[in-house]
Amino acid sequence: MFLSLRELELRKIPFELQIPPGKLEFADELKQVTPIVVKGEAELVSDVLGEIRVSGKLRVTMEAPCDRCVEPATLPIESDFDLTYRPDESGAPAGEVHVSEGESEIGFYSGDGLQLDDILLEQIVLALPMRKVCSPGCKGICPSCGQNRNLTPCACDNKPPLESQWTAALHSLKK
Ligand SMILES: [Zn+2]
Numbered sequence: 001m002f003l004s005l006r007e008l009e010l011r012k013i014p015f016e017l018q019i020p021p022g023k024l025e026f027a028d029e030l031k032q033v034t035p036i037v038v039k040g041e042a043e044l045v046s047d048v049l050g051e052i053r054v055s056g057k058l059r060v061t062m063e064a065p066c067d068r069c070v071e072p073a074t075l076p077i078e079s080d081f082d083l084t085y086r087p088d089e090s091g092a093p094a095g096e097v098h099v100s101e102g103e104s105e106i107g108f109y110s111g112d113g114l115q116l117d118d119i120l121l122e123q124i125v126l127a128l129p130m131r132k133v134c135s136p137g138c139k140g141i142c143p144s145c146g147q148n149r150n151l152t153p154c155a156c157d158n159k160p161p162l163e164s165q166w167t168a169a170l171h172s173l174k175k
């Protein structure tokens, strides 16, 4: 969906969309599992500056290889966004949206508006968890024999991963 500056000069543009998997292009290791459900609105905050504010809420389930065992990890995402875009006078190609360093909440657009798809793509990638695991208790791949220890327990004598030592420590603290 294109958020046209000309239209924004006349009115706010509310949007409520469902974007099926396959429409947006994510990086190879990321897979969109459910439609992106998004609701929000775009408005021209300042006529003079051409500042566009895009806010809303999105929901989607993504899939990425688990950091520990490389099997697909399901990543449900829910994100509120409230972003401001200013016209980019540097002459970047039309449609390109980038966020400048130090001004994380401000993006730029060039030409006569903004592509909502680009905004959503960026927001979803930002909302991904740092640690992508198939389940909190994933045992990962054995560093000695290379087996997926969720599927086949192996007889190697490995210390549990640091994180589960941590969770164990936390659990004993809670008690
Ligand atoms: Zn895993």
Ligand SMILES: [Zn+2]
Pocket (backbone or CB within 6 Å): 142, 143, 144, 145, 146, 147, 154, 155, 156
């Ligand atoms: Zn092993």
